[in-house]
Amino acid sequence: MSERREITLEVGDNEFTFAxxxxxxxxxxxxxxxxxxxxxxxxxxxxxVKQEQLASLRPLLANPVITLQLAGALLEEYTPDIEINVKKRSPAPSA
Incomplete structure (x- = not known):
């Protein structure tokens, strides 16, 4: 995943698009x-964020909890859907 992705988050009545x-x-x-x-x-x-939306976003970022929630939602959406399995190792045979 090397390309730039646009993601839009809705916050109340506002939409913010991030690249x-x-x-x-x-x-x-x-x-x-x-x-x-x-x-x-x-x-x-x-x-x-799209620069024309930055002024509307800034008041939300005054609250650190909202800042972390927005970043978390953005990263969650950015994350590709992949399946990861952890293989369990067999116990070592006793001597």
């Missing part, structure tokens, strides 16, 4: 730390 690519998502994850979660989420949202 994400792997570089945007990697940058977000690379800036997350145990004590820094809101700023990377805020940056992801403000840097990927």
């Amino acid at each position: 994400l690519d792997p570089v945007d998502v990697s940058k977000y994850f690379n800036h997350l730390t145990p004590s820094n979660k809101v700023a990377p989420a805020n940056n992801l949202l403000t840097q990927t």
Whole structure:
């Protein structure tokens, strides 16, 4: 998945369209730390939203919980549908 994807989130009566690519998502994850979660989420949202929608988005980002919810919804939608299975290892035979 290397192409840029547009994702639209509805928040109340507003719609916000974001354009994400792997570089945007990697940058977000690379800036997350145990004590820094809101700023990377805020940056992801403000840097990927259509610029004409940024002024309407900013008031929502004043609430850190909303910021994290929006980033979470955006990343969830961006995530490709893949199936992952963990193979269980057989116990080692006793000697």
